[in-house]
Amino acid sequence: MAITIKDIAQYTGLSISTVSLVLNGKGSTSRISEDTIKKVQEAELALNYKPNMLASSLRKGYTNTIGFVVSDVSNPFFIKVASIIEREAANFGYSVFLAGSDENDEKCKAMIQNFVNFRVDGLIIAATSGSINVINQLINQKIPFVLLDRYFKNVNANSVVMDNYGSAYKAVQYLISKGRKRIATFSYETDLLHMHDRMSGYKAALKDNGIRFDKRLTPPIPFLNIDPMVIESHVRELIEVRNVDGFFFQTNRTAMPSLQTLFHYQYKIPEQVSVVSYHDNEYFKLMSPSITALVQPINEMAVKSIQMLISAINGNTKIDKVVLPALRIEERVSV
Amino acid sequence: MAITIKDIAQYTGLSISTVSLVLNGKGSTSRISEDTIKKVQEAELALNYKPNMLASSLRKGYTNTIGFVVSDVSNPFFIKVASIIEREAANFGYSVFLAGSDENDEKCKAMIQNFVNFRVDGLIIAATSGSINVINQLINQKIPFVLLDRYFKNVNANSVVMDNYGSAYKAVQYLISKGRKRIATFSYETDLLHMHDRMSGYKAALKDNGIRFDKRLTPPIPFLNIDPMVIESHVRELIEVRNVDGFFFQTNRTAMPSLQTLFHYQYKIPEQVSVVSYHDNEYFKLMSPSITALVQPINEMAVKSIQMLISAINGNTKIDKVVLPALRIEERVSV
DNA sequence: ATTATTTGCTAAAACGTTTTTTCAAGTTAA
DNA sequence: TTAACTTGAAAAAACGTTTTAGCAAATAAT
Numbered sequence: 001m002a003i004t005i006k007d008i009a010q011y012t013g014l015s016i017s018t019v020s021l022v023l024n025g026k027g028s029t030s031r032i033s034e035d036t037i038k039k040v041q042e043a044e045l046a047l048n049y050k051p052n053m054l055a056s057s058l059r060k061g062y063t064n065t066i067g068f069v070v071s072d073v074s075n076p077f078f079i080k081v082a083s084i085i086e087r088e089a090a091n092f093g094y095s096v097f098l099a100g101s102d103e104n105d106e107k108c109k110a111m112i113q114n115f116v117n118f119r120v121d122g123l124i125i126a127a128t129s130g131s132i133n134v135i136n137q138l139i140n141q142k143i144p145f146v147l148l149d150r151y152f153k154n155v156n157a158n159s160v161v162m163d164n165y166g167s168a169y170k171a172v173q174y175l176i177s178k179g180r181k182r183i184a185t186f187s188y189e190t191d192l193l194h195m196h197d198r199m200s201g202y203k204a205a206l207k208d209n210g211i212r213f214d215k216r217l218t219p220p221i222p223f224l225n226i227d228p229m230v231i232e233s234h235v236r237e238l239i240e241v242r243n244v245d246g247f248f249f250q251t252n253r254t255a256m257p258s259l260q261t262l263f264h265y266q267y268k269i270p271e272q273v274s275v276v277s278y279h280d281n282e283y284f285k286l287m288s289p290s291i292t293a294l295v296q297p298i299n300e301m302a303v304k305s306i307q308m309l310i311s312a313i314n315g316n317t318k319i320d321k322v323v324l325p326a327l328r329i330e331e332r333v334s335v
Numbered sequence: 336m337a338i339t340i341k342d343i344a345q346y347t348g349l350s351i352s353t354v355s356l357v358l359n360g361k362g363s364t365s366r367i368s369e370d371t372i373k374k375v376q377e378a379e380l381a382l383n384y385k386p387n388m389l390a391s392s393l394r395k396g397y398t399n400t401i402g403f404v405v406s407d408v409s410n411p412f413f414i415k416v417a418s419i420i421e422r423e424a425a426n427f428g429y430s431v432f433l434a435g436s437d438e439n440d441e442k443c444k445a446m447i448q449n450f451v452n453f454r455v456d457g458l459i460i461a462a463t464s465g466s467i468n469v470i471n472q473l474i475n476q477k478i479p480f481v482l483l484d485r486y487f488k489n490v491n492a493n494s495v496v497m498d499n500y501g502s503a504y505k506a507v508q509y510l511i512s513k514g515r516k517r518i519a520t521f522s523y524e525t526d527l528l529h530m531h532d533r534m535s536g537y538k539a540a541l542k543d544n545g546i547r548f549d550k551r552l553t554p555p556i557p558f559l560n561i562d563p564m565v566i567e568s569h570v571r572e573l574i575e576v577r578n579v580d581g582f583f584f585q586t587n588r589t590a591m592p593s594l595q596t597l598f599h600y601q602y603k604i605p606e607q608v609s610v611v612s613y614h615d616n617e618y619f620k621l622m623s624p625s626i627t628a629l630v631q632p633i634n635e636m637a638v639k640s641i642q643m644l645i646s647a648i649n650g651n652t653k654i655d656k657v658v659l660p661a662l663r664i665e666e667r668v669s670v
Numbered sequence: 671a672t673t674a675t676t677t678g679c680t681a682a683a684a685c686g687t688t689t690t691t692t693c694a695a696g697t698t699a700a
Numbered sequence: 701t702t703a704a705c706t707t708g709a710a711a712a713a714a715c716g717t718t719t720t721a722g723c724a725a726a727t728a729a730t
Contacts, residue, residue: 001396002476004716015680020718030719031678048472053452054393055716058685061336063389073418073433079409083435095449098408098433100418114430117388118400118453137383141337339686350710355688365689366708390686393715 002050008043012036019043023051057119066096066309067115069108071126071150073100075252077279077296078126081148084302085124092310094121103224105130116143122309124148129191129223144312146305151193151321158312160305160322164194167294167326168201171248171276174292174329176209178274180246182217184238186231186254190223198250198278217242221254228257235261239273249277259291276329295327338384346378347371354378358386392454401431401644402450404443406461406485408435410587412614412631413461416483419637420459427645429456438559440465451478457644459483464526464558479647481640486528486656493647495640495657499529502629502661503536506583506611509627509664511544513609515581517552519573521566521589525558533585533613552577556589563592570596574608584612594626611664630662 005023009016014036021030022040043049057063066089070078086096099115101108108128115123122144127135132152138145139157147159175183185202188195203213219234235258238244249255255277267273269289277293304322340358344351349371356365357375378384392398401424405413421431432455436443443463450458457479462470467487473480474492482494510518520537523530538548554569570593573579584590590612602608604626612628639657 002716006716016717017680017682017719018678020716021679024718026719031676033678036678048476050448050452052393052454052716054389054398054454055685056718058387058389058393058687058715059717059719061685074411074414076409079414082408083437086435095446096434098435099431100421100433102418113385117385119387119389141383337686341686351687352689352711353709355686356709359688361689366706368708371708387686390715391688393685393717394687394689396715 002052003047004052005049007047008040008049011043011047012039014040023049062121063119064094065118065120066094066306067112067120067123068096068098069111069115069123069125069127070098070100071103071108071128073098073102075279077252077298078149080298081302084299085306088303088306089310092306094310101128103128109134112138116141122146122313124305124309126150127152144309146309146312148301148305149194153193156319158308158320160301160308160324161194162296162301163323163325164197165201165204167278168198168248168250169205170201170326170329171278171294172202172205173209174276175246175248175274176205176211178246178270180274181211182214182242182244183211183246183248184217184219184242184244185248185250186221186234186258187218188223188250189220192223195223195250202248214242217244226253226257228260231257232261236265239267244273246274247276249275252277252279255279255291292329292331295330297324297327300324337387338382339387340384342382343375343378343384346382347374349375358384397456398454399429400453400455401429401641402447402455402458403431403433404446404450404458404460404462405433405435406438406443406463408433408437410614412587412633413484415633416637419634420641423638423641424645427641429645436463438463444469447473451476457481457648459640459644461485462487479644481644481647483636483640484529488528491654493643493655495636495643495659496529497631497636498658498660499532500536500539502613503533503583503585504540505536505661505664506613506629507537507540508544509611510581510583510609511540511546513581513605515609516546517549517577517579518546518581518583519552519554519577519579520583520585521569521593522553522555523558523585524555527558530558530585537583549577552579561588561592563595566592567596571600574602579608581609582611584610587612587614590614590626627664627666630665632659632662635659 005016005019008019012019018032018036019040021027022032022037023044027037053063068082068085070082072078082098089096097115097120099111101111105128108131112123112125112134123138124146125135126148127150132155135147135152135155135157145158147157147161149161151159151161172183183206187199206213217238221230231254247258249258259275262269262273262275269275275291277291279293279296301324308320308322340351340354343354347354353367353371354375356362357367357372358379362372388398403417403420405417407413417433424431432450434446434450436446440463443466447458447460447469458473459481460470461483462485467490470482470487470490470492480493482492482496484496486494486496507518518541522534541548552573556565566589582593584593594610597604597608604610610626612626614628614631636659639659643655643657
């Protein structure tokens with residue numbers, strides 16, 4: 001099968017201990033002669049030796065590896081985060097493996113367990129709403145991890161999240177500053193706290209501006225499997241019956257079908273309805289008219305979470321909870 | 336540290352071999368009594384035992400794991416493929432780990448090597464253009480893998496790719512059928528064969544329709560780090576100076592800035608310029624006017640590549656090269 | 671000329687599993 | 701009653717590393 005250290009030992013006539021020491025760059029500090037070192041290195045190339053990390057990690061007790069569990073791989077937000085996390089982790093000598101849970105609790109749990117069984121040194125997790133028990137297990141097992149974007153009540157864990165309340169507030173405030181008074185948003189039927197916080201920010205901004213909260217302007221929708229037809233009828237009714245003049249979209253997944261509807265029925269943006277969307281999206285600027293959006297601090301989130309995770313891996317047991325504000329509102333206008 | 340089989344052995348007063356047999360469901364076939372089996376299973380729960388896959392895999396010689404190396408994680412195409420691959424692999428009892436190379440040869444090589452060092456049972460690879468040597472190494476080492484989307488000349492390896500030539504031909508034929516005669520496309524400066532094939536398809540369609548190939552309508556651009564400004568000036572010049580009446584976009588990455596330009600300068604689509612884009616994109620249909628696109632057989636690609644990979648893992652050494660046609664042209668019109 | 675130190679390398683245990691072989695005790699057959 | 705099985709479980713080797721302790725030979729110190 002694959003070439004092992006034993007093969008190199010045989011090839012060079014040395015012991016496997018000597019070979020291992022050289023291969024790990026501990027040759028000179030272990031009083032291995034230059035000649036021997038060179039001989040091993042030549043053999044390594046000649047035989048095309050590749051270390052078996054299963055064996056190496058088993059013995060060493062760590063893998064230099066991080067698992068990133070994402071709730072939705074098709075969300076550009078997470079992908080950008082993943083890309084930066086990978087780069088940052090590499091700076092510290094860690095490889096990152098990615099896995100997607102499709103917002104499915106069971107899958108999320110399975111992916112985390114899978115990573116743990118393969119003994120990743122730590123995890124970064126964008127958890128699904130029902131995965132709190134796995135998270136608690138990780139805490140009990142003292143496995144280093146950082147929650148990203150999603151968080152839980154009564155769970156004391158490292159986390160890097162957005163200021164969902166503040167950002168939503170800002171978004172709605174923006175709409176109000178544009179003279180909008182009947183502002184709609186979809187309220188998700190989910191336990192995910194960050195969605196609740198967005199809703200709270202929405203309500204607070206209304207209140208602080210003397211606008212009464214109208215439940216009819218916040219139709220509830222399921223968090224998963226959103227039916228575009230349902231969104232379409234909501235959007236139409238909101239505009240036609242409820243006289244909505246502004247939309248605050250809390251996610252890409254509600255923004256997309258809503259915008260499609262707005263375009264399809266040729267509602268004028270922003271003349272007839274103003275729109276702010278929470279998640280930024282590279283395609284928004286390609287739409288005509290392009291869509292105003294909250295810019296998320298993706299870079300910071302990624303950098304911070306890697307920092308925290310590696311600190312935890314290195315034994316820091318102090319829990320840190322970082323809340324990042326939305327960077328700004330990127331205003332875009334029709335051309 | 337973590338609970339091991341040894342702990343269960345101690346807890347139950349049994350030997351580690353007995354515990355292992357029970358844990359692997361080989362209790363009854365190994366003549367372990369019902370009582371003992373139950374005792375072990377209770378201990379497993381009580382101690383919250385999780386197997387160490389490093390040790391298990393080291394001993395067993397396989398990991399039940401597949402590595403998926405993607406050239407660009409931010410490309411929706413690959414993400415959709417990844418999602419389906421994951422689902423299919425799970426059906427066969429395999430876990431999939433994902434890694435992105437950002438179209439960087441060195442990174443691609445490193446990720447593949449990393450997977451190999453962790454002894455994944457097989458790989459699915461959307462290779463970067465300069466990664467041919469790693470691929471050849473895999474062949475030499477007899478490591479099962481399937482090339483996806485990207486392929487190489489003179490490399491005899493399992494692969495699942497699109498019919499790039501035929502699809503491009505189809506796209507250009509579509510534009511011609513709409514009465515277009517001056518059709519532009521960007522020609523990538525890359526060694527990636529599938530891009531060359533698309534270019535050939537473009538040329539062939541022109542030729543078969545008696546349209547002379549005009550090099551000035553196919554400005555060369557770098558494969559990486561596309562400057563939107565460069566695209567913008569190309570697009571403008573193509574329309575204003577070269578009287579282009581149709582665009583065939585070979586990738587998302589050229590389509591996006593081009594469309595942005597078309598929108599920004601308010602060229603009428605499709606009245607003034609017709610557009611077909613190679614890669615499908617969920618956001619195209621949200622643009623106004625929405626964009627006509629070639630629909631790629633993502634599902635088939637994923638399913639087929641997993642099938643082939645698992646067959647290879649199971650010892651099938653016959654090389655299979657699958658070429659899938661684009662499903663259809665999804666025509667979309669302005670509302 | 672002996673003892674002490676350094677040099678260069680190896681032996682062996684350990685990491686946590688899996689799996690084959692072995693073994694004692696109980697059961698059945700003759 | 702003894703030989704031949706069967707049952708239930710354990711011992712031990714193996715997977716490919718890493719790392720500590722150790723050991724002989726060479727060199728240095730006294």
